[in-house]
Amino acid sequence: MRALQITEYGDNSVLSVTDVLLAAPTGDQVLIDVEAAALNPLDATLRAGYAQALMPLHFPATLGGDVAGVVAAVGPDVTGFAVGDRVYGNAYTLLGGSGAFAERALVPSGNLARIPGDLSFTDAASMPVAGTTAVEAIDHSLKLRPGQKVFISGGSGAVGSAAVQLAKLRGAHVVTTASGDGLDLVRELGADAVFDYTSTDFAEHLRDVDAVLDAVGGASLEKSYGILKRGGTLVTVIGEIDQAKADSLGLTVIRQGAQSDGVLAELTGYLADGAITPRVGCTFPLEEAAAAFAAIESRSVRGKIIVVP
Numbered sequence: 001m002r003a004l005q006i007t008e009y010g011d012n013s014v015l016s017v018t019d020v021l022l023a024a025p026t027g028d029q030v031l032i033d034v035e036a037a038a039l040n041p042l043d044a045t046l047r048a049g050y051a052q053a054l055m056p057l058h059f060p061a062t063l064g065g066d067v068a069g070v071v072a073a074v075g076p077d078v079t080g081f082a083v084g085d086r087v088y089g090n091a092y093t094l095l096g097g098s099g100a101f102a103e104r105a106l107v108p109s110g111n112l113a114r115i116p117g118d119l120s121f122t123d124a125a126s127m128p129v130a131g132t133t134a135v136e137a138i139d140h141s142l143k144l145r146p147g148q149k150v151f152i153s154g155g156s157g158a159v160g161s162a163a164v165q166l167a168k169l170r171g172a173h174v175v176t177t178a179s180g181d182g183l184d185l186v187r188e189l190g191a192d193a194v195f196d197y198t199s200t201d202f203a204e205h206l207r208d209v210d211a212v213l214d215a216v217g218g219a220s221l222e223k224s225y226g227i228l229k230r231g232g233t234l235v236t237v238i239g240e241i242d243q244a245k246a247d248s249l250g251l252t253v254i255r256q257g258a259q260s261d262g263v264l265a266e267l268t269g270y271l272a273d274g275a276i277t278p279r280v281g282c283t284f285p286l287e288e289a290a291a292a293f294a295a296i297e298s299r300s301v302r303g304k305i306i307v308v309p
């Protein structure tokens with residue numbers, strides 16, 4: 001089968017579509033025929049080797065995590081899935097999968113769920129990483145309650161747009177940041193207020209916020225400490241936390257990494273209800289994956305970037 005592999009870290013010139021032999025599924029592995037896979041910012045970070053100290057790849061490495069397809073075979077310990085099921089989930093090699101950018105992928109059954117209703121493969125593939133990150137942040141890290149005021153940085157991004165929708169579902173007052181056509185997007189998603197980060201400093205206008213979800217990092221994260229009320233909670237999915245600063249301000253701060261068990265199932269419920277809607281930007285064939293990586297790195301596409309094998 002064809003797979004997008006790298007044998008060294010580097011820029012997009014290290015990407016190549018290669019013929020790969022995939023073993024039959026063992027244990028709790030599920031083999032899926034991939035219909036669609038999606039890019040995340042992490043994929044470019046992994047390819048470049050920027051994360052190799054914490055998340056080393058073993059070469060040759062098939063890239064990609066977000067995946068959707070049809071079950072082709074199951075390992076002897078798999079109970080929840082059968083051949084022919086439409087499934088989606090996370091095929092990252094770091095999490096025990098064989099990589100998503102390929103014609104077939106082996107995925108631990110715990111990283112998969114059935115695609116709800118008639119959601120398309122491309123829409124389903126666009127959601128696992130960003131959607132579970134948002135569900136984990138809003139429901140598990142922040143435990144958002146009705147009437148609370150939440151600031152979500154990067155509400156127009158993949159994580160942010162799912163988080164804005166879920167925060168509104170929880171009855172929160174949602175303030176966010178975006179730029180360009182992202183400003184209208186977050187308003188359509190239900191945000192109560194939005195700051196254009198290219199022209200306005202949110203920190204000069206916001207005070208006494210109950211909760212912050214930081215999906216931008218850098219200066220945006222640093223300024224987020226100052227807008228929270230004492231007793232408030234800040235979760236970042238990208239930056240490092242400053243515990244001393246949090247202690248002095250009476251804040252709870254969380255650096256959110258992996259998601260809890262069961263969060264993919266929770267996301268599936270929200271997708272089934274239409275409470276969270278996917279946003280696909282464009283689609284590339286596997287052979288043009290380098291262009292897909294270039295698009296995510298240049299941030300030239302609004303919505304998720306899909307690769308179809």
Ligand SMILES: NC(=O)c1ccc[n+]([C@@H]2O[C@H](COP(=O)([O-])OP(=O)(O)OC[C@H]3O[C@@H](n4cnc5c(N)ncnc54)[C@H](OP(=O)(O)O)[C@@H]3O)[C@@H](O)[C@H]2O)c1
Nearest residue numbers: 041133154155156157158159178179182197237238256257
């Ligand atoms: N810890 C985890 O488990 C986890 C999981 C998923 C993602 N992440 C990380 O979370 C971050 C967001 O991921 P994503 O998939 O949502 O990315 P994305 O779709 O590319 O969204 C990026 C967001 O950041 C905004 N933005 C870009 N540059 C900015 C700046 N200089 N100042 C303020 N806002 C800016 C964008 O706004 P406009 O497009 O409107 O300009 C957009 O809303 C990434 O760093 C990713 O690696 C972490």
